[in-house]
Amino acid sequence: MEDIVSLCKRRGFVFQSSEIYGGFASCYDYGPLGVELKRNIKNAWWRSMVQERDDIVGIETSILMHPKVWEASGHVATFNDPLVDCKTCKGRFRADHLEHIPCPMKPSKMAGQAEPCDLTEARAFNLMFKTTVGPVEKEDESNIAYLRPETAQGMFVNFANVLTTARKKLPFGIAQMGTSFRNEITPGNFIFRTREFEQMELEFFCYPDTAAEWHEKWIDIRYQWYLDLGVRRENLSIRKHEWDELSHYARDPRGTGTVDLEYKFPFLDKPGELEGVANRVDHDLTQHAKHSGQKLTFFDPQTNEHVVPFVIEPAAGVGRNMLVFMIDAYHEEEVKPGDTRVVLKFHPQIAPIKVAVLPLLKKRDDIVNVCQQLTKDLKKKTAAVYDDTAAIGKLYRRQDEVGTPYCITVDVETVEKDNAVTVRDRDTMQQERVALDQVQNYVLDKLGV
Numbered sequence: 001m002e003d004i005v006s007l008c009k010r011r012g013f014v015f016q017s018s019e020i021y022g023g024f025a026s027c028y029d030y031g032p033l034g035v036e037l038k039r040n041i042k043n044a045w046w047r048s049m050v051q052e053r054d055d056i057v058g059i060e061t062s063i064l065m066h067p068k069v070w071e072a073s074g075h076v077a078t079f080n081d082p083l084v085d086c087k088t089c090k091g092r093f094r095a096d097h098l099e100h101i102p103c104p105m106k107p108s109k110m111a112g113q114a115e116p117c118d119l120t121e122a123r124a125f126n127l128m129f130k131t132t133v134g135p136v137e138k139e140d141e142s143n144i145a146y147l148r149p150e151t152a153q154g155m156f157v158n159f160a161n162v163l164t165t166a167r168k169k170l171p172f173g174i175a176q177m178g179t180s181f182r183n184e185i186t187p188g189n190f191i192f193r194t195r196e197f198e199q200m201e202l203e204f205f206c207y208p209d210t211a212a213e214w215h216e217k218w219i220d221i222r223y224q225w226y227l228d229l230g231v232r233r234e235n236l237s238i239r240k241h242e243w244d245e246l247s248h249y250a251r252d253p254r255g256t257g258t259v260d261l262e263y264k265f266p267f268l269d270k271p272g273e274l275e276g277v278a279n280r281v282d283h284d285l286t287q288h289a290k291h292s293g294q295k296l297t298f299f300d301p302q303t304n305e306h307v308v309p310f311v312i313e314p315a316a317g318v319g320r321n322m323l324v325f326m327i328d329a330y331h332e333e334e335v336k337p338g339d340t341r342v343v344l345k346f347h348p349q350i351a352p353i354k355v356a357v358l359p360l361l362k363k364r365d366d367i368v369n370v371c372q373q374l375t376k377d378l379k380k381k382t383a384a385v386y387d388d389t390a391a392i393g394k395l396y397r398r399q400d401e402v403g404t405p406y407c408i409t410v411d412v413e414t415v416e417k418d419n420a421v422t423v424r425d426r427d428t429m430q431q432e433r434v435a436l437d438q439v440q441n442y443v444l445d446k447l448g449v
């Protein structure tokens, strides 16, 4: 994990937020390569959830919503984590996450073992960030708004709008990606748990008697999506929530609860949640219908009945996804005795740079010209870069380290003899000679993106 955190900083994937001021706890910035990786993950999700399906449409809703949304959804009353304080060190912890908390203020009588904290009784701490809206100086009930803690409610309150404008019939889904905020008691582990994070969520509306079946289907679809993009099967697992972990909406006896896709994060002592797939039954639509006075049903022309659909929700975090893709892609390989390379074996679809064009001799104008023209052409089709700031061996290593699937090298022979270039494969390090006028199609074809 330390190697990945350091690679993220060194190569511009992730920076600490406000670093020049000493950082701001649990907030991160995504650098030039991080932003590409993140966008590729989101595009891959959107492509499989929206573009390739005809039963799901997208939406983008506002982060600030009417405060009644959060009363109706149950978040004001129940979106809480159990908070405990230590009376000695004043530390604050999430009671359900820690069994033994060593207290830094109680040095141990036995070497290496601090005594436990003196914990208060757990009390409910609401995770929603509050803000005030408009030019007001005093906070009162009328000007409070919340930063959304999930994107889901934006989809529920637009259920009727989408139903009529997109002319959908059950079953159908609404998908959204966007930023959510939670005032986590104990954020940490790099980008695993932050107070501001992006989510990718689907609300899939279906007939109540088909919800159990759709729940299973969505667990399978989402599990397969991770495998297809290169996450290792042995690190993924599926776990059903225990009763005491279930969210308020998932406790309904008509539903099938929540199932997590978990991943063996190296910093956790047991697999941790990567994505949750919940059966939210008809909780949200019923609540919003009640609180808004609007009808939020689907009229079934076959039975002439109004149905309140059940909802299956696969919900993933973009940052947590990115971490998983990086951990599984990270390899250290001994190329020859005493010579190790770091390589990120990203699936081509998510690799931040797809192809790098490198000159063997940067002093030769003819070589550089060929490189630059090729890069310019490639850039119209994919994420390509040109680099001449080191010797070729070093240039290859740099691209390996950020996961670029292919490098194209232009050499003296290219311009003097065969009008061909060398294509190097990141994973096998094999090199092939390909005609210059074919190389674009050759590489794009291999990338398959």
Ligand code: ATP
Residues within 6 Å of the ligand: 182, 184, 191, 192, 193, 194, 195, 196, 197, 199, 273, 274, 275, 276, 315, 316, 317, 318, 319, 320, 321
């Ligand atoms: P946890 O148990 O880890 O707190 P959760 O069950 O509250 O997570 P959900 O409400 O199911 O999480 O949110 C869906 C997804 O959003 C999670 O699987 C995770 O990938 C992501 N997510 C949730 N909270 C955070 C956070 N604080 N930082 C980063 N990602 C998060």
